[in-house]
Amino acid sequence: MSTSWMIASGKGGVGKSTIAASLGVAMAREGRSVCVIDADIGLRDQDVLLGLENRIVFDLLDVANGSCTLEQALISPEGMSRLSLLPASQFARAKELEPKAFRRMLTRLKERFDVILIDCPAGIERGVRGLMNCEVDESVIICTPDDVCIRNAERMASVMDKKGLPRPRLIVNRLQEELIAAGEMYAAATVAATLDMPLLGEIPEDNAICRATLRHISPMDIDCQARRALTRIAWRMLDTGLDAPLPGYGTARKPWYRRLFRKTPKLKEVQRIDC
Numbered sequence: 001m002s003t004s005w006m007i008a009s010g011k012g013g014v015g016k017s018t019i020a021a022s023l024g025v026a027m028a029r030e031g032r033s034v035c036v037i038d039a040d041i042g043l044r045d046q047d048v049l050l051g052l053e054n055r056i057v058f059d060l061l062d063v064a065n066g067s068c069t070l071e072q073a074l075i076s077p078e079g080m081s082r083l084s085l086l087p088a089s090q091f092a093r094a095k096e097l098e099p100k101a102f103r104r105m106l107t108r109l110k111e112r113f114d115v116i117l118i119d120c121p122a123g124i125e126r127g128v129r130g131l132m133n134c135e136v137d138e139s140v141i142i143c144t145p146d147d148v149c150i151r152n153a154e155r156m157a158s159v160m161d162k163k164g165l166p167r168p169r170l171i172v173n174r175l176q177e178e179l180i181a182a183g184e185m186y187a188a189a190t191v192a193a194t195l196d197m198p199l200l201g202e203i204p205e206d207n208a209i210c211r212a213t214l215r216h217i218s219p220m221d222i223d224c225q226a227r228r229a230l231t232r233i234a235w236r237m238l239d240t241g242l243d244a245p246l247p248g249y250g251t252a253r254k255p256w257y258r259r260l261f262r263k264t265p266k267l268k269e270v271q272r273i274d275c
């Protein structure tokens with residue numbers, strides 16, 4: 001049975017594309033056939049994240065318009081035949097994608113793949129709402145632990161609800177253990193409780209992600225904390241029974257000597273300059 005997941009957020013730049021690409025790699029390595037749809041029309045990035053930027057001939061809109069077949073548009077990273085990307089168009093506008101054409105495409109992809117990950121554009125505009133249809137089985141909202149992102153995630157959840165999508169799960173990204181322990185950042189459980197959403201996973205802030213992106217390789221190819229967090233999330237999404245407990249970054253009590261010598265930079269307010 002195939003499952004399609006919508007990966008969305010209210011605010012941009014929270015890690016949707018990075019997470020969608022990494023989960024695609026993780027799930028393919030678990031032996032599933034996976035299709036990542038780059039639905040961020042006009043701002044495509046999945047091709048870069050998956051090392052496929054020189055391989056695109058046709059894209060999502062070409063398939064929707066009938067200019068090519070689905071098979072012609074799908075591309076796979078080298079040595080990873082189980083993972084396919086349906087790339088976004090680089091210069092088109094989101095409104096050019098007909099919601100009905102997208103739904104038909106999703107139906108056909110579900111006949112071919114075990115998992116479909118839809119990397120959505122940010123926000124709640126028409127382009128995003130057009131992606132929400134009855135072929136979407138599950139949805140995830142990515143949120144960073146701050147009030148702006150939480151408020152936007154709430155708006156996105158209410159749009160999803162109006163569109164009849166199942167209750168979204170939550171991934172909290174860019175958590176910093178030290179700040180959470182010092183009470184200067186929300187813990188993932190706090191964000192989940194505020195949004196009243198089931199927590200699917202938590203991912204720490206990890207420089208390895210920046211290094212991987214710069215080298216055009218997947219964070220799943222680097223031994224790092226983010227990779228372990230993403231692997232656990234992939235297991236939960238696949239329901240493989242290999243589930244690991246949530247790490248709870250920053251919530252475990254550190255030994256007294258670590259607490260004593262903890263270095264949390266003090267916030268120093270500076271003099272205001274009146275313009």
Ligand SMILES: Nc1ncnc2c1ncn2[C@@H]1O[C@H](COP(=O)(O)OP(=O)(O)O)[C@@H](O)[C@H]1O
Nearest residue numbers: 012013014015016017018174204205206209213
């Ligand atoms: N856990 C993380 N640690 C460090 N950097 C991250 C993390 N998650 C995402 N990033 C970085 O944040 C930026 C935005 O990520 P991206 O996936 O493009 O977000 P979105 O698709 O939501 O706009 C990228 O530079 C990415 O490398």
Ligand SMILES: [Mg+2]
Nearest residue numbers: 016017040045
């Ligand atoms: Mg993106």
